[in-house]
Every structure is written in C-alpha cells, then in structure tokens.
Amino acid sequence: xxxxxxxxxxxxxxxxxxxxxxxxxxxxxxxxxxxxxxxxxxxxxxxxxxxxxxxxxxxxxxxxxxxxxxxxxxxxxxxxxxxxxxxxxxxxxxxxxxxxxxxxxxxxxxxxxxxxxxxxxxxxxxxxxxxxxxxxxxxxxxxxxxxxxxxxxxxxxxxxxxxxxxxxxxxxxxxxxxxxxxxxxxxxxxxxxxxxxxxxxxxxxxxxxxxxxxxxxxxxxxxxxxxxxxxxxxxxxxxxxxxxxxxxxxxxxxxxxxxxxxxxxxxxxxxxxxxxxxxxxxxxxxxxxxxxxxxxxxxxxxxxxxxxxxxxxxxxxxxxxxxxxxxxxxxxxxxxxxxxxxxxxxxxxxxxxxxxxxxxxxxxxxxxxxxxxxxxxxxxxxxxxxxxxxxxxxxxxxxxxxxxxxxxxxxxxxxxxxxxxxxxxxxxxxxxxxxxxxxxxxxxxxxxxxxxxxxxxxxxxxxxxxxxxxxxxxxxxxxxxxxxxxxxxxxxxxxxxxxxxxxxxxxxxxxxxxxxxxxxxxxxxxxxxxxxxxxxxxxxxxxxxxxxxxxxxxxxxxxxxxxxxxxxxxxxxxxxxxxxxxxxxxxxxxxxxxxxxxxxxxxxxxxxxxxxxxxxxxxxxxxxxxxxxxxxxxxxxxxxxxxxxxxxxxxxxxxxxxxxxxxxxxxxxxxxxxxxxxxxxxxxxxxxxxxxxxxxxxxxxxxxxxxxxxxxxxxxxxxxxxxxxxxxxxxxxxxxxxxxxxxxxxxxxxx
Numbered sequence: 001x002x003x004x005x006x007x008x009x010x011x012x013x014x015x016x017x018x019x020x021x022x023x024x025x026x027x028x029x030x031x032x033x034x035x036x037x038x039x040x041x042x043x044x045x046x047x048x049x050x051x052x053x054x055x056x057x058x059x060x061x062x063x064x065x066x067x068x069x070x071x072x073x074x075x076x077x078x079x080x081x082x083x084x085x086x087x088x089x090x091x092x093x094x095x096x097x098x099x100x101x102x103x104x105x106x107x108x109x110x111x112x113x114x115x116x117x118x119x120x121x122x123x124x125x126x127x128x129x130x131x132x133x134x135x136x137x138x139x140x141x142x143x144x145x146x147x148x149x150x151x152x153x154x155x156x157x158x159x160x161x162x163x164x165x166x167x168x169x170x171x172x173x174x175x176x177x178x179x180x181x182x183x184x185x186x187x188x189x190x191x192x193x194x195x196x197x198x199x200x201x202x203x204x205x206x207x208x209x210x211x212x213x214x215x216x217x218x219x220x221x222x223x224x225x226x227x228x229x230x231x232x233x234x235x236x237x238x239x240x241x242x243x244x245x246x247x248x249x250x251x252x253x254x255x256x257x258x259x260x261x262x263x264x265x266x267x268x269x270x271x272x273x274x275x276x277x278x279x280x281x282x283x284x285x286x287x288x289x290x291x292x293x294x295x296x297x298x299x300x301x302x303x304x305x306x307x308x309x310x311x312x313x314x315x316x317x318x319x320x321x322x323x324x325x326x327x328x329x330x331x332x333x334x335x336x337x338x339x340x341x342x343x344x345x346x347x348x349x350x351x352x353x354x355x356x357x358x359x360x361x362x363x364x365x366x367x368x369x370x371x372x373x374x375x376x377x378x379x380x381x382x383x384x385x386x387x388x389x390x391x392x393x394x395x396x397x398x399x400x401x402x403x404x405x406x407x408x409x410x411x412x413x414x415x416x417x418x419x420x421x422x423x424x425x426x427x428x429x430x431x432x433x434x435x436x437x438x439x440x441x442x443x444x445x446x447x448x449x450x451x452x453x454x455x456x457x458x459x460x461x462x463x464x465x466x467x468x469x470x471x472x473x474x475x476x477x478x479x480x481x482x483x484x485x486x487x488x489x490x491x492x493x494x495x496x497x498x499x500x501x502x503x504x505x506x507x508x509x510x511x512x513x514x515x516x517x518x519x520x521x522x523x524x525x526x527x528x529x530x531x532x533x534x535x536x537x538x539x540x541x542x543x544x545x546x547x548x549x550x551x552x553x554x555x556x557x558x559x560x561x562x563x564x565x566x567x568x569x570x571x572x573x574x575x576x577x578x579x580x581x582x583x584x585x586x587x588x589x590x591x592x593x594x595x596x597x598x599x600x601x602x603x604x605x606x607x608x609x610x611x612x613x614x615x616x617x618x619x620x621x622x623x624x625x626x627x628x629x630x631x632x633x634x635x636x637x638x639x640x641x642x643x644x645x646x647x648x649x650x651x652x653x654x655x656x657x658x659x660x661x662x663x664x665x666x667x668x669x670x671x672x673x674x675x676x677x678x679x680x681x682x683x684x685x686x687x688x689x690x691x692x693x694x695x696x697x698x699x700x701x702x703x704x705x706x707x708x709x710x711x712x713x714x715x716x717x718x719x720x721x722x723x724x725x726x727x728x729x730x731x732x733x734x735x736x737x738x739x740x741x742x743x744x745x746x747x748x749x750x751x
Contacts (some may be wrong), residue, residue: 007053036340129750216646218246317563335381353423465522498593510558605629613668625745635667641691
C-alpha cells in the first residue's frame with residue numbers, strides 16, 4: 001500500500017487542523033499485529049523467522065555464532081563480584097550453565113585468582129525442577145544487625161527475561177528458598193520494586209494482586225508488607241496519580257541514619273521525593289528535575305536544568321551538597337562539589353565510608369576525582385584530587401566495594417574476614433575498544449598535607465579475543481547541521497586505506513542521557529574488525545588485497561556524554577538534532593574516505609532502533625544497510641504500547657495534536673514512501689520484551705514488505721525480554737544475525 005495516502009487519512013475522519021484537539025490516528029493496516037501472543041500473529045512471526053533464518057544461517061553464520069559464543073562463554077572472563085559481609089557474590093553464565101549460577105567466595109580465594117566458589121543457586125536446576133524458564137535478575141540483601149552475617153536476600157526471577165519479576169526470599173546459609181508456608185516472602189510476578197524495612201517487613205511497590213498501575217504499566221502504590229500477610233491486605237503507605245510514571249518505596253538502613261523514602265516518579269526526568277517522619281511524609285522541596293541522593297548526614301543534588309536558590313543559579317549537571325537535616329528544616333546552605341564545562345560532565349558518583357568518588361567524562365574520556373568532605377577545597381567546596389587511573393580514549397569507572405562497611409579496622413577486628421573493614425575501598429573497572437577490561441581494587445586514605453591518597457592492586461584482567469594490537473582507536477569530530485561539533489570513535493586497522501571501500505558499522509543511541517563510552521567487545525572484534533572481504537583489485541602496480549571492518553560509535557545529542565544540556569538539546573521538538581548529528585558522522589566518514597554509501601551500515605537498539613529507523617527513512621542515501629533492534633518505530637501509538645507512556649517526557653505526547661505535528665517528523669512507520677531506494681533492512685525484536693514490546697518492529701517490517709521494498713528481513717526471538725536474549729546462546733545468535741546481515745550487505749557488494 002502507499003503510506004502517503006494512509007498518513008493523511010484518519011480512523012475517525014476528524015480534521016487535524018485544530019492543534020489543541022486530540023491528534024487523530026492515521027490508518028494502520030497492521031494494527032492486528034499488536035496482539036502479542038495471538039495465534040495468527042505468532043504464526044506470522046514464525047513464518048518471518050523461518051524466512052530470515054533460511055537466508056542468514058549459512059555456514060559462515062554458524063562459524064560466526066560459535067566464535068561469538070566462545071567469547072560469551074569464556075571461563076577466563078572477569079567474574080565481577082559484589083561484597084556483602086565477608087562474602088563476595090557473583091552471578092555466572094557459561095556453556096554448562098546457560099541460565100547461570102549464583103555463587104560466593106571469600107576475598108583471599110577471589111584474590112588468588114582461582115576462587116573456590118560456593119554455589120548458592122543453580123538457575124538451570126531450578127528451572128528444570130519448577131518447569132519455568134527463570135531468568136535471574138539479582139539479589140537484594142537484608143542488612144543485618146552489626147556483627148551478624150548477611151543471611152537473607154530477596155531474589156528477583158523473571159519467567160521470560162522481561163521486566164516483571166517474582167521476588168522470593170532466600171537463605172544463603174541453607175542455600176534454599178524460605179518456605180512461604182513458614183512465613184517466607186514470595187511476591188507474585190509483576191513490575192515493581194522491593195526494599196527491606198526490617199527482618200520481617202518489606203516495602204513493596206507492585207502491580208501484583210490487582211494493585212493499581214500507572215498508564216506506563218508500573219506500580220501506582222507502595223505498601224508495607226509483613227510476614228504471612230497478603231499484598232491485598234498490606235497497609236498502603238503511598239499512592240501517585242495514574243498519569244505519573246511509577247511509585248517507589250525505599251529504606252536506607254545505615255545505622256544512625258535510617259530513613260524511609262517515597263518517590264513519585266512523575267516522568268522519566270521528574271521526581272518528587274519524600275521522607276517518612278513521625279508517621280507522615282515530608283517532601284524534600286526541590287524542583288522535580290533535580291536528582292537527589294543521600295549518604296549518612298549528606299544530601300546531594302544534581303539539577304537537570306538551571307536551579308536558582310536564594311539568588312544563586314547553579315548550572316545543569318552540577319553537583320551540590322547540603323546537610324540532610326538542615327535542608328529538611330528549611331536551610332539552603334549548598335556546597336558546590338562539581339561544575340560542568342563545555343568539555344566535562346558528571347556521569348555518576350559513589351560514596352565510600354568517608355569519601356565521594358566522581359566519575360567524569362572529558363570529551364568522552366574518563367576522569368575520576370576523589371572528594372573529602374572534611375577538607376575545604378579550592379575549586380570546589382570539598383578538597384578534590386584526581387585519581388591517576390584513566391588513559392585517554394578509555395572508560396574507567398570507580399565505585400565503592402561496600403557501602404555497608406561502616407567499621408574502622410579496630411572495631412572490625414582488623415581483618416577482611418570480619419567483613420567490616422572495606423569502608424574506604426573501591427573498585428576500578430577500566431576498558432577500551434582495544435583494551436580488555438581490568439578490575440583493580442584500591443583503598444582511600446587521608447594522608448596529612450598530601451590530602452587523599454590511594455593504593456591500588458590489579459585483581460583481574462580479561463582475556464583478549466582478537467588481535468588488539470592490529471587496530472587503533474581514533475576520535476574525530478563531525479560538524480552537525482547547526483554547527484555543533486559531534487565526537488565519534490573510529491576503530492580500524494592501523495593500515496586502513498582511505499579509498500571509500502571499507503565495510504563500516506556505525507552505532508549510536510542518542511537518548512535518555514545515556515552515554516556511549518569506549519568498551520571492549522570480543523564479539524565486535526571477531527565478528528566485524530577481524531572479518532575479511534574477498535580479495536579485490538588495488539591501484540595499478542599494487543597486489544590485490546582484502547580488508548576488515550571499521551567500527552564507529554557516535555556520541556550524538558540526546559545522550560549524556562556532555563551532561564543534561566547535551567541530552568536536552570535533542571528532546572521532543574528538537575529530536576531532529578540527534579538524527580542530524582548521526583547523519584553528519586555518516587557523511588564525515590564518507591568525506592574522509594573511510595567508507596561509502598554502499599559500504600556503510602548502521603545499527604541501534606531500543607531508542608537506538610528509533611535512531612536507525614530514522615536513518616532508514618530520512619537519510620536512505622547515506623546507508624547501504626540498517627540493523628534495527630527492539631525498536632520504537634510507530635511514534636503515533638508508542639505511548640499506548642508496553643511501557644511507552646513513560647517516555648512522553650523524551651519524545652512528546654502523540655495524542656496532543658500540537659505535539660504530534662513534530663513527533664510525526666521522526667516516526668519511521670509514517671515516513672515510509674513509495675519510490676524510494678531504501679537500504680537493506682533487518683528488524684529484530686523479542687516476544688517477551690515488555691518494555692518497548694515487539695509490535696512496532698512487526699508492523700514496520702510488514703508495511704515495508706507490503707510496499708514491495710526489497711531486502712527487508714524480520715526476526716523475533718520468542719524469549720529474552722528487552723535485551724533480546726536471556727542466555728549466552730541466545731545472545732550469540734542475536735549478535736550473529738545482526739553482524740552477519742550487515743557484513744553480507746556491505747562487504748559482498750561490488751562497488
């Protein structure tokens with residue numbers, strides 16, 4: 001069908017001239033595909049899957065999938081751990097344990113390099129015993145009384161890899177679930193969050209037991225749940241309006257600073273936080289776009305926009321501190337801890353017992369600062385020192401080993417075995433595009449006039465999965481349509497020939513203030529960088545040669561690489577800037593001779609799927625192939641599908657006619673046109689994705705195929721959630737299809 005006609009028709013016949021009215025919906029011939037689990041719909045999915053698998057899954061694909069699976073299943077990769085008491089916990093998947101093992105070891109064993117793991121839960125065995133395809137989503141420990149071991153935890157288990165979890169109480173000493181008949185907590189599968197209030201009480205926000213949900217499909221209410229009590233009988237503590245995004249209840253059990261919080265998450269970037277005092281909620285009075293966090297006596301603030309307090313204006317992306325109790329009482333004595341500039345942004349922070357670690361990006365390379373609240377600073381309120389641990393063009397993240405280790409060495413008996421002496425220890429995880437990840441442990445110490453010093457010990461180094469030394473990482477800047485300089489990373493062979501013939505994969509995201517930073521990927525190295533084209537003729541006098549792929553990551557607006565202002569520059573009616581940035585990077589790669597339209601492909605997932613969907617429909621002349629994963633594509637109905645309502649703050653409300661006028665300009669489903677030469681397209685998703693959902697991908701593929709657009713392929717994994725995969729084999733298959741599709745489309749062409 002011709003969508004130019006469909007776009008200007010409406011289901012109701014109403015005129016769209018009144019921008020204050022509800023926007024009419026264009027005719028949608030594929031709306032029947034929105035029934036996710038319908039028999040007819042799943043039959044369509046299976047038919048599409050068979051067609052795609054028949055084309056993609058050749059001998060080269062099988063070899064590629066095995067090589068990627070070898071990376072994912074490698075027993076030499078770093079087993080990352082989290083500390084609770086004296087134990088270090090890890091969740092591990094490999095070939096023998098595809099669903100994974102939850103296990104623990106002690107520090108000396110972990111440090112020695114060949115840990116003696118105690119398996120607490122075998123998820124494969126659990127799934128077999130219970131007949132449920134469980135996916136492990138983490139453990140939430142009860143903080144015990146001082147001197148007591150961490151024993152009880154709530155395990156989050158998803159039946160299909162989606163966002164809805166069942167929470168079950170687990171005893172790590174008996175290595176078993178606590179029987180609900182004996183009072184063990186066991187919450188039905190639903191979206192929500194859970195926090196321990198004490199050993200016999202939970203704070204729960206959930207959509208289970210017919211508790212009300214928001215328009216975004218998340219919990220509206222928070223309850224206090226006692227042992228042996230049902231959810232419908234639990235005391236309701238907190239409720240938010242239906243149109244808000246979600247309700248949260250949280251408890252901070254730090255001795256001497258115990259606090260219970262309720263969060264009204266209004267939209268993706270707006271929250272109202274209250275603390276429980278004398279049985280009543282007391283709101284922390286800040287603008288809704290100021291992010292809050294607390295640690296002991298401190299309250300931290302990170303404004304998303306400019307924030308003026310008593311005549312002083314603090315820029316977006318800054319970090320401020322105040323005494324918690326003083327601020328609650330009305331005091332507004334704010335200390336400036338970090339101020340962004342045009343090159344530097346704050347990405348995250350983490351408290352050790354006595355110090356604050358700031359993770360920064362400076363032109364998308366990491367910088368880490370250590371702040372000491374007990375010492376005044378020169379450029380900021382607290383003394384600051386830079387951690388010498390960040391090579392250029394790398395991502396390095398520092399975070400506390402345990403935020404529950406409050407004891408001094410003398411109080412804890414002076415040994416790691418006592419479980420309380422890691423209060424000022426931190427982990428350091430460093431990675432780069434050609435640098436396998438390294439895990440380092442350090443300790444922060446006050447050292448007189450020298451300020452804060454640290455000792456470091458490399459604990460683990462991940463293996464290399466491709467010839468790292470054969471490739472180099474470069475950072476370039478493209479100039480977008482409005483003159484903004486947009487950084488991007490290029491990873492390519494050191495002897496790269498700039499003749500426009502290199503198969504190039506361009507990746508991006510550009511949304512929700514999420515930063516794309518350097519990261520090692522053995523899968524990308526094997527599937528793209530090391531893969532070789534057929535030998536081709538060279539310049540006169542030169543021997544024929546083959547070449548590998550070029551991998552590029554674009555740091556476009558909408559992301560968080562330069563803080564909230566970089567994100568807000570591409571919100572809602574300014575969304576086009578993200579797409580102009582990405583197109584500018586593509587054009588720069590072509591202009592520099594790295595690649596050409598026939599050799600350039602792009603890939604993105606989720607919001608990145610929306611990004612590449614707009615490359616497909618708005619910039620088809622720049623790309624030879626598009627791999628579009630778990631995507632948003634129908635921006636007229638996205639807010640009615642799965643959790644889409646929660647993203648109105650990012651994209652706008654398509655039901656409001658005035659907003660639909662700009663949203664329609666980046667709705668790929670409505671931008672398809674007859675007579676356009678579109679790139680080869682692979683659209684992939686998962687049935688169990690309960691965040692974006694599979695239906696937008698289904699409808700886009702169906703419309704493109706019905707329009708007669710050639711080389712449009714679709715695949716839908718029947719489980720795996722928004723990630724598209726719940727175990728390593730599924731992940732390897734997912735990555736292999738996308739990589740193999742792009743390579744076939746880009747490297748197999750005759751220029």
